[in-house]
Structure formats: structure tokens, C-alpha cells
Amino acid sequence: MEPHPPPPAPARRNFLAQAAAAVIGAITLVIPAASGLLVLLDPLRRKPAGGGAVFVANLAAVPAGGEPRKFPVLATRVDAWNRTPDVPVGAVYLQRLPDGGVRALNVACPHAGCFVDYKAARDNFHCPCHNSSFALDGRVLDPKSPSPRPLDSLETEVRGGTEVWVRFRNFRAGVHEKIPV
Amino acid sequence: MKPLDWLDQRTGYRKLAHEVLFENVPGGARWRYVWGSTLVFCFVLQVITGIALWFAYSPSSQTAWESVYYIQHEMWGGWFLRGLHHYTAQAMTVLLAVHLMQVVIDGAYKAPREFNFWSGIFLLCLTLGLSLTGYLLPWDQKGYWATRVATNILAITPFVGPELQQLVVGGADYGHHTLTRFFALHAGVIPGAIILFIVAHIYFFRRHGLTPKEPRRRPDAAFWPDQVLRDAVACLAVLAVVVFLVVRNRGAELGAPADPSEPFPAARPEWYFLFLFEFLKYFPGGTEVWGAIVIPGLLMALLAAMPFIGNWRLGHRFNVAFLWIVLAGSGWLTWLALAEDRANPDHAIAVAAAQREAQRVVELARSPAGIPATGAVTLLRQDPLTQGPKLFARHCASCHRFDGHDGLGGQPKDAASAADLKGFASREWLAGLLDPARVATPHYFGGTKFKNGKMVKYVREDVAEYGPEDRKLLEFTIAALSAEAGLKAQRDIDRRDEALIVQGREALVGPRMNCADCHVFRGTGDAVGPELTGYGSREWLVAFIGNAAHPRFYGERNDRMPLFGEDKVITPGELGLIVDWLRGEWFVPPPAATR
Numbered sequence: 162m163e164p165h166p167p168p169p170a171p172a173r174r175n176f177l178a179q180a181a182a183a184v185i186g187a188i189t190l191v192i193p194a195a196s197g198l199l200v201l202l203d204p205l206r207r208k209p210a211g212g213g214a215v216f217v218a219n220l221a222a223v224p225a226g227g228e229p230r231k232f233p234v235l236a237t238r239v240d241a242w243n244r245t246p247d248v249p250v251g252a253v254y255l256q257r258l259p260d261g262g263v264r265a266l267n268v269a270c271p272h273a274g275c276f277v278d279y280k281a282a283r284d285n286f287h288c289p290c291h292n293s294s295f296a297l298d299g300r301v302l303d304p305k306s307p308s309p310r311p312l313d314s315l316e317t318e319v320r321g322g323t324e325v326w327v328r329f330r331n332f333r334a335g336v337h338e339k340i341p342v
Numbered sequence: 343m344k345p346l347d348w349l350d351q352r353t354g355y356r357k358l359a360h361e362v363l364f365e366n367v368p369g370g371a372r373w374r375y376v377w378g379s380t381l382v383f384c385f386v387l388q389v390i391t392g393i394a395l396w397f398a399y400s401p402s403s404q405t406a407w408e409s410v411y412y413i414q415h416e417m418w419g420g421w422f423l424r425g426l427h428h429y430t431a432q433a434m435t436v437l438l439a440v441h442l443m444q445v446v447i448d449g450a451y452k453a454p455r456e457f458n459f460w461s462g463i464f465l466l467c468l469t470l471g472l473s474l475t476g477y478l479l480p481w482d483q484k485g486y487w488a489t490r491v492a493t494n495i496l497a498i499t500p501f502v503g504p505e506l507q508q509l510v511v512g513g514a515d516y517g518h519h520t521l522t523r524f525f526a527l528h529a530g531v532i533p534g535a536i537i538l539f540i541v542a543h544i545y546f547f548r549r550h551g552l553t554p555k556e557p558r559r560r561p562d563a564a565f566w567p568d569q570v571l572r573d574a575v576a577c578l579a580v581l582a583v584v585v586f587l588v589v590r591n592r593g594a595e596l597g598a599p600a601d602p603s604e605p606f607p608a609a610r611p612e613w614y615f616l617f618l619f620e621f622l623k624y625f626p627g628g629t630e631v632w633g634a635i636v637i638p639g640l641l642m643a644l645l646a647a648m649p650f651i652g653n654w655r656l657g658h659r660f661n662v663a664f665l666w667i668v669l670a671g672s673g674w675l676t677w678l679a680l681a682e683d684r685a686n687p688d689h690a691i692a693v694a695a696a697q698r699e700a701q702r703v704v705e706l707a708r709s710p711a712g713i714p715a716t717g718a719v720t721l722l723r724q725d726p727l728t729q730g731p732k733l734f735a736r737h738c739a740s741c742h743r744f745d746g747h748d749g750l751g752g753q754p755k756d757a758a759s760a761a762d763l764k765g766f767a768s769r770e771w772l773a774g775l776l777d778p779a780r781v782a783t784p785h786y787f788g789g790t791k792f793k794n795g796k797m798v799k800y801v802r803e804d805v806a807e808y809g810p811e812d813r814k815l816l817e818f819t820i821a822a823l824s825a826e827a828g829l830k831a832q833r834d835i836d837r838r839d840e841a842l843i844v845q846g847r848e849a850l851v852g853p854r855m856n857c858a859d860c861h862v863f864r865g866t867g868d869a870v871g872p873e874l875t876g877y878g879s880r881e882w883l884v885a886f887i888g889n890a891a892h893p894r895f896y897g898e899r900n901d902r903m904p905l906f907g908e909d910k911v912i913t914p915g916e917l918g919l920i921v922d923w924l925r926g927e928w929f930v931p932p933p934a935a936t937r
């Protein structure tokens with residue numbers, strides 16, 4: 162193999178050529194990179210569907226004793242290009258209140274989003290992931306619980322005296338404040 | 343010119359081969375130098391098996407689980423391929439830890455090898471990134487819930503958390519774009535970066551040479567053949583362990599398809615992330631960012647600073663001690679997590695339920711109907727065997743029991759106050775109802791106001807007095823009434839006893855049994871108690887649970903039974919699922935031999 166002759170050192174007055182090479186090189190990369198980045202960032206502008214009140218259960222299905230019962234929330238689920246009506250998008254615990262109203266708690270744990278369980282024997286909620294525990298009204302029970310806030314309560318309305326409607330939404334996990342996502 | 347000379351002149355391959363194979367190994371070949379090579383081997387294995395899996399995998403929320411199921415259960419050797427990929431990933435994590443330990447203990451991280459060390463740390467992070475992204479791809483419950491927790495933790499990153507989460511998840515909710523993104527990362531971006539960093543890592547390694555373990559026991563030797571042989575044997579050993587695990591466990595696990603509305607209390611991350619999972623339990627509300635981000639970040643920073651710390655007089659000892667402490671701490675946390683789950687009966691129930699559903703969905707997927715275009719999650723949502731017990735526990739178990747429990751094996755708060763419905767309308771169940779000793783127990787009418795009703799009185803007074811002749815007739819009547827239900831489990835005996843059932847039907851309205859006194863049967867009788875025509879059949883049960891206070895059933899004397907259909911307590915679909923489950927109507931796979 163013959164050795165390559167060393168290239169001559171670039172002359173100073175080549176500055177223009179160097180600058181032009183750098184700029185042109187950058188332009189050829191910027192356009193594909195920017196168009197890729199744009200699509201990559203698109204999810205930032207997607208908003209969750211819903212937020213309106215949905216029918217969840219009949220009042221008769223909620224135990225009269227005030228014991229919480231879990232119900233799936235059916236709504237239209239939008240998954241990128243698919244729109245599916247009437248599928249479960251989450252779940253709530255419904256409880257009757259002494260004043261005749263209904264309390265709804267989102268089952269998602271405010272710590273990191275696992276579903277909490279209602280423990281009939283202890284009459285409270287417990288998260289199977291990192292052991293947060295909550296009272297029936299959603300308050301954090303054990304101060305050592307990793308959950309930063311009570312279970313998220315949702316607005317409810319009893320329509321026509323029989324139908325429980327809930328304004329279903331999810332909230333950001335891991336923070337003190339209840340911020341809808 | 344000879345052909346090889348020609349080739350060498352054109353490509354320079356001899357020099358390259360010489361450089362690759364005749365690298366100097368100071369102090370001769372040793373077993374402790376094999377770890378880097380085993381890692382390269384694992385990576386190559388992952389690339390090969392990963393590409394093969396790629397040919398069959400389809401990332402979307404309706405096809406991800408389905409395509410993995412197809413690989414696992416239908417394609418030639420699919421379970422083995424997937425198993426190799428799964429267990430090699432785990433082997434890689436273990437080998438990374440060993441390699442890191444060996445490098446630190448031997449002092450191979452010190453100047454001038456800083457970049458070698460840093461590129462290694464980066465490779466470690468990239469490999470963990472592969473695990474994290476790969477865990478979601480089957481889109482089963484386990485991967486789905488573990489990823490939900492992981493990405494929610496990502497969201498507490500200061501300043502950019504929520505945006506970061508949204509970018510990773512591919513929108514506001516988990517779905518198609520979560521999969522396409524995780525897949526692009528798992529199969530494209532991260533492996534690409536790994537290849538770049540492996541090249542850099544090996545380049546730095548060659549530049550500064552191997553760090554010999556003192557004292558040197560033998561004279562220096564070339565990499566080829568002694569060290570290569572040791573490396574090859576080590577790779578073979580790794581492969582043997584992986585293959586053993588694959589065969590013993592029949593490949594990698596595949597859970598039930600992801601369902602955002604189905605809680606998954608068995609959710610746990612992959613075992614080598616368990617220490618982080620356990621660590622989070624010790625950070626009460628709002629301090630999570632310390633456990634999830636700050637402390638792990640500091641530990642990583644300390645790791646990266648090792649080459650500098652190593653310059654200090656006691657630095658090397660500090661580094662080695664630090665690494666041992668981190669490893670021991672992680673091991674301890676992992677053990678705590680496992681011990682807590684082992685001691686928790688709820689966790690055992692959750693794991694058993696998860697396994698049951700995983701198995702069931704495969705049965706359904708293999709049924710003649712197959713997987714619908716809406717995905718396998720529909721199979722479970724419409725399966726009476728899966729949904730029946732859950733619906734029973736939610737709606738029926740506050741009064742009724744099923745074989746003594748709430749349908750799912752639990753015990754409701756209040757004692758049973760209505761009949762146990764296991765085997766409802768079967769001959770056995772009816773024989774108990776018509777048994778003077780049992781009719782008024784909580785198993786039947788004991789908990790209801792019918793405890794003192796006409797039926798109980800009839801059984802306790804009239805039936806109790808029956809002679810042998812009447813008992814025979816009663817048996818026929820029970821067979822006839824039970825045949826009305828057309829239960830799947832009794833199909834054979836119903837057919838066998840056809841003649842006897844005809845006699846039973848006559849007896850039912852005849853003067854001895856005289857059921858028609860209070861019940862309507864096939865057009866005869868008085869509608870005081872529930873109608874007996876089609877008793878226990880699907881139509882009868884749907885109508886009964888839908889409206890027990892209908893004149894056809896209890897009418898005004900209905901005792902606390904909610905009007906499930908009439909009051910829209912449950913949907914017609916749910917009602918059908920409960921009824922089918924009570925009647926034992928669900929898909930049963932044919933015995934293995936006939937498949």
C-alpha cells in the first residue's frame with residue numbers, strides 16, 4: 162500500500178470556503194432533523210379526551226350502608242387514530258353519603274397510579290404497590306404513606322334521583338396539588 | 343499475486359486481524375478478563391433474537407399482545423426464541439454488575455482509562471433502558487402497569503417532568519403511540535447507541551490496554567488463542583444457563599392483555615428494578631423525588647466520579663467499599679421487597695388471579711372463534727368464566743354466596759342472607775332445597791323472610807313425612823325440574839334419564855307433589871311462587887334477576903332482591919355474563935389430545 166501524501170495546510174484566505182462548507186453542511190442536516198423533531202414533539206399538544214360528566218351507575222347499585230363499591234367508567238376512548246365509544250377508561254369507587262349524595266373517588270393512587278383496593282376487613286383503601294393507605298373519605302391514613310395527597314375525589318351528580326353521573330378525570334401523580342392531566 | 347495477497351493489498355485485512363487477535367494480554371490469559379466478552383456476546387445474541395422477533399411483532403394496542411401471543415404459542419420455536427431474548431436480557435444485567443465490580447476492584451477505571459470507564463457506565467444505563475422499554479412491548483398487564491408507575495415517576499422530574507412523560511408516553515394516555523415509541527427506542531435508538539458506545543469502549547480499551555491483575559503469574563501472551571478460548575468457554579456457559587432457564591420455565595411469561603380498567607395488584611417491575619421499587623416505599627408523601635431521582639442520581643454521579651476519587655490516597659478503597667455498599671443495599675432492598683410480598687396473602691391471591699387470566703386468555707385465543715380485530719382484551723371482557731365471579735362479588739355477594747365465598751374466594755363483610763348459588767337448579771342443589779333438614783339453613787332460605795314461608799313449611803312438614811314411594815316420585819320430580827334448566831353439566835344424565843324425567847313432569851303437577859298448588863308449570867298451576875317452566879334456564883334466570891318482583895316470580899312478596907335489570911343496576915351484557923357463569927356456560931378447550 163502506498164502511503165498517502167500529506168494534504169497541504171489550508172490557507173487562511175480559505176475562510177470563506179470553510180464558512181460556506183459549515184453553513185451548507187448545517188442546512189443539509191437541519192431540515193431533516195427539524196422535520197423529525199416536529200413529529201417527535203407532537204404528543205405535547207395532545208389533550209386527554211373527556212372531562213364531561215358520564216353516567217357511571219344506578220343509585221340502586223351503590224350499597225346503602227355507605228360501603229364503597231368500584232365501578233368501571235365507560236366513555237369514548239381515543240387512542241391516536243382509534244375512537245372507541247363505551248369502553249372502560251378508568252374506574253371509581255362510589256359511596257353513599259348520609260346526606261343522600263354520592264362520593265366518587267378515582268381508583269388511581271396519587272402516588273404513581275396503581276389501582277387502590279378497598280379492604281372490607283379494615284374498611285379502608287390500600288394501594289398494593291407501595292402501601293399507601295387511605296380512609297373511606299380518601300384522606301391519607303398512615304403518615305408514612307408515599308402518596309402525596311388524598312385519593313382524588315370527583316364531582317358527582319344524582320340525576321332524576323336514580324342515576325349517578327361523575328365528571329371523570331385523572332390527575333397528575335406524585336404531587337401535592339390536584340392537577341388534572 | 344496470490345488471491346489472499348491481493349485481498350490484503352486491497353483491504354488491509356491482515357493488519358486488522360493481527361490487531362484484533364494479537365492484542366497483548368499482560369501476565370497471560372486469565373478467567374477474570376472474560377466479562378467484557380460475555381457482554382458483547384449477550385448483545386449480539388439480543389440483536390439476533392431481537393431481529394427475528396421484530397419480523398413477527400406488531401406494536402399497537404390492538405396487536406402487540408396478539409402478535410406476541412402468536413409468536414409464543416403458534417409459531418415454530420417462538421417460545422424458545424422469546425425465552426432466549428428474555429433471559430439473556432436478565433443475564434446481561436447480572437454480567438454488567440459483575441463486569442463493573444471486576445473493573446473497580448482491579449482498578450481498571452483509573453487514569454488514563456477515564457473514558458473507557460465512562461463509556462462503560464453509559465452502556466450500563468443504555469442496557470437498563472433496553473430492559474425498561476422491552477418490558478412494555480408485550481402489552482400485557484404486568485408490562486402495562488409497571489410502565490405506568492415508571493412513567494409517572496418520570497413525571498416528577500423537576501421542571502420538565504410532565505412534558506417528558508407526555509413525550510415518552512406519546513400523548514396524554516397510554517396507547518398505540520406509547521408502543522410505537524417504546525419500540526423505536528428499544529429496537530432502534532438504544533441498540534444504535536449501544537453499538538456506538540461498544541465501539542468507543544473497545545477502542546479506548548485497546549488504546550490503553552488491559553489492566554493486569556497483579557501479581558502477574560505468567561509471561562505476557564497474545565489475546566489469541568488462550569484468552570479467546572477462555573472467553574468462548576465463558577460465553578458458552580452463559581448460553582447454557584440461559585437455555586436452561588428458557589427450557590425450565592417454558593420460555594418467557596406472557597400475562598393477560600393490558601386493560602386500563604382492570605386493576606392489577608400483582609404489578610411489580612422486573613426483579614432487577616425491585617430495589618428501586620422497594621426504596622420508594624420509604625419516602626412519605628411528596629418526598630418521592632428524593633428516592634426516585636435525587637438519590638439514584640447522586641449515586642450515579644459518584645460512580646462516574648470514581649476515576650477522580652481514585653487519584654486520592656484512600657480513593658481506591660473508598661470506591662471499592664462504595665460499590666460493595668450499593669450492591670449490598672440493593673440486594674437487601676430486593677430481599678425486603680420479595681419477603682414482604684411472600685408474607686402478604688393478598689399478593690399471593692393477586693398473582694394467582696393474574697396467572698389464571700393469563701392462562702384463560704390463551705385458551706380463548708386458541709378457541710375456534712380466535713382473537714377478534716378489537717384485540718384479545720375483548721375475549722376476557724366477554725368471558726363468563728372471567729367476568730362472572732367479579733360481577734357476582736360486586737353485585738350479589740352482599741347477600742348471596744357462591745360455594746361459601748363471594749365468587750372470587752373472599753368473604754364479604756356481612757353474613758350470607760340469601761341462598762348459596764353454586765350449582766343453582768342442578769339436581770344436587772334442588773335435592774338440598776327439598777331436604778327438610780336443609781331448606782331453612784342459610785344455604786337456602788335461612789337468611790330470608792321465606793324462612794317461615796309456605797315452601798319451607800311444605801318441605802318440613804309434607805316432604806318430611808314422605809314414604810319410600812313418594813321419595814321415588816320426589817326424585818323424578820327433581821330430575822324433571824332440573825332438566826328445565828338444560829345445564830351443560832347435566833346434559834348426559836338428562837339424556838340418559840329421559841323416561842324418568844317425563845314421569846317427573848307429570849308428578850310435578852300431580853296430586854302427590856302438587857307443586858302446581860303454588861307454582862305455574864307449563865301452563866298449569868297457581869302463580870303464587872316463582873314459575874317453574876324453564877326453571878334455571880338462561881331465559882328464566884335473566885328474567886328473574888332482571889326483575890324478581892315480576893308476577894311471574896315473587897311478585898309483591900319479593901324479599902330485598904334488587905331489580906337488577908328493571909332498575910338498570912347492571913347492563914344486559916353483565917346480566918348475561920352472570921347468568922352464563924352461574925349456569926357453567928363458558929368456552930372449555932377440547933382435551934389436548936384432540937387438538
Ligand code: FES
Pocket residue numbers: 270271272273274275288289290291292293307308
Ligand atoms: S402507586 Fe400507590 S403507593 Fe405507590
